[in-house]
Amino acid sequence: MTWFRRFLVQGVFWRQFLRWAILNQPLWIEPASMAFWTLFFMFWGPGRRGVMRNLTAIFPGSSPVTNFFRTYRVMWNFASTLADTMRFKELRVVPDWEFEGLEHFEELRARRGGAIILTAHMGSYDLGAHLFAESSERPMVMVRAPEADPQTREFEESHTARTIADRLKIDFSTRSTDLALDLLHSLQRGEIIAIQGDRITHGISALPARLFGKAMHVPAGPFALAMAARVPIYPLFIMRLGYRRYRLVTSKAIEVVRTRDRAEAFDRAVEAWTGELERAVRAGWFQWFTFEPYSEELAA
Amino acid sequence: MMIVRGRDDARWMPSRHRFALFRLAAYLRLRRAAPRPRPDVMIALTGIGDARENYGIAAWAALTVTCYVTSELPWPLILAIPAALSLAMLLLQAVIIASGLTARLFSKNENQLRFNGAVLGVALIAAAVYYARSASWVRFAAWQFLAFVALNALAAIVAFLLRDSIAKLEGTFAA
Numbered sequence A: 001m002t003w004f005r006r007f008l009v010q011g012v013f014w015r016q017f018l019r020w021a022i023l024n025q026p027l028w029i030e031p032a033s034m035a036f037w038t039l040f041f042m043f044w045g046p047g048r049r050g051v052m053r054n055l056t057a058i059f060p061g062s063s064p065v066t067n068f069f070r071t072y073r074v075m076w077n078f079a080s081t082l083a084d085t086m087r088f089k090e091l092r093v094v095p096d097w098e099f100e101g102l103e104h105f106e107e108l109r110a111r112r113g114g115a116i117i118l119t120a121h122m123g124s125y126d127l128g129a130h131l132f133a134e135s136s137e138r139p140m141v142m143v144r145a146p147e148a149d150p151q152t153r154e155f156e157e158s159h160t161a162r163t164i165a166d167r168l169k170i171d172f173s174t175r176s177t178d179l180a181l182d183l184l185h186s187l188q189r190g191e192i193i194a195i196q197g198d199r200i201t202h203g204i205s206a207l208p209a210r211l212f213g214k215a216m217h218v219p220a221g222p223f224a225l226a227m228a229a230r231v232p233i234y235p236l237f238i239m240r241l242g243y244r245r246y247r248l249v250t251s252k253a254i255e256v257v258r259t260r261d262r263a264e265a266f267d268r269a270v271e272a273w274t275g276e277l278e279r280a281v282r283a284g285w286f287q288w289f290t291f292e293p294y295s296e297e298l299a300a
Numbered sequence B: 001m002m003i004v005r006g007r008d009d010a011r012w013m014p015s016r017h018r019f020a021l022f023r024l025a026a027y028l029r030l031r032r033a034a035p036r037p038r039p040d041v042m043i044a045l046t047g048i049g050d051a052r053e054n055y056g057i058a059a060w061a062a063l064t065v066t067c068y069v070t071s072e073l074p075w076p077l078i079l080a081i082p083a084a085l086s087l088a089m090l091l092l093q094a095v096i097i098a099s100g101l102t103a104r105l106f107s108k109n110e111n112q113l114r115f116n117g118a119v120l121g122v123a124l125i126a127a128a129v130y131y132a133r134s135a136s137w138v139r140f141a142a143w144q145f146l147a148f149v150a151l152n153a154l155a156a157i158v159a160f161l162l163r164d165s166i167a168k169l170e171g172t173f174a175a
Helices: A003-007 A012-024 A027-041 A045-058 A064-091 A102-110 A125-135 A150-163 A173-188 A221-229 A262-283 B008-012 B020-032 B051-072 B077-106 B113-132 B138-161 B163-174
Strands: A096-100 A115-119 A140-144 A168-172 A192-196 A206-211 A214-219 A233-242 A245-250 B002-007 B037-045
Touching (some): A003 A012, A012 B077, A027 A064, A027 B077, A027 B113, A064 A125, A102 A233, A102 A245, A115 A221, A125 A140, A125 A233, A125 A245, A140 A173, A173 A221, A206 A262, A214 A262, A221 A233, A221 A262, A233 A262, B002 B163, B008 B020, B020 B138, B051 B138, B113 B138
Parallel strands (some): A096 A245, A115 A233, A140 A168, A140 A192
Antiparallel strands (some): A233 A245
């Protein structure tokens, strides 16, 4: 009796439906459909509540009614981002781009050695990675958590294999120890590693942090890799500004300097990272796609 | 696909738009605009329309169909309008899904955007023609729809006549 799993929120049916819609629905009617289907997904209780709880941390003292409408905007942006990504994968349609912190982005591109891009669940990870791959000669490894649903995972992997750029490689955070060694070797070869550093998945080593005054955890991997490989971490965020318009925000590199007190070095780097993350989320709360409370204090 | 780097005014390139009215408006805007260099910008020439075009047309089509459905519902407006809006969205989705599935019976090509766009356009025009003959208020909704369709057709003729001028203007971005 697992046939209905495909229709659950993370089930494969919605990815297949999205793909079908991208290939069949005229663009000039898409915004109306988007508005309609976003309303439908507002019935997804856990996701809606997760976003509303996170919004209470970003906007202290905000009313539930305002946050309810803000949640609609987050869901709308999520749907739009998924559509833009699918449209890129299927039809190679790219959005318009703006750059903030262009000097840091150029520094990252021009760097001879490896580097780590630390980003968040904002905008389109795939579009940003492809932009980088198109504008740089260096290979990039995107580390991501696998899809929870096995059918969805299979669907995404098959489509990614078909559409991914030559210089892009996907790897999964669940590979843990093997992955750490592979990534270290990639960095030593001068490649770029892109990791999402605003949440952890089960079984991944983590470092404590604070975001909007609430305790949370960030993956330890990027900071350990940066220290081991002696490469900088570039905070980079992909913001969806509007209809097929994205902004790539690159911040000043964070160096994880190896000292006698490893924990203190990590603390400083994590604080620098969460400072950038907080700034990005405050400016782009409507597309921070975190559908669970990011802190246990919010889940209580 | 052409990508223009470093010029913010490339947003007004007519070829970015799908519908003739918007292409013409963009052409007139671009003719008056001074070059706006911006090193931090990349504009894609996709021909699928920008926010104004697609949001505008989507809202216009959805609201027009909502008017048709409202006129059919025997309820007070305060109940009929929200119900009609949901039904209108379902109707539009139904037409697209039916068209898409039908197209797949005759073609192996998964991309049926053009065909479905044409079918939806014809369906909307047919609905407008039907309701334009009504004696009730809904005829105004239908007539405004047909008026914009006619205006777009006129704009297409003008855009065709100006095609060389448009190409010349857009050619400055290729440089």
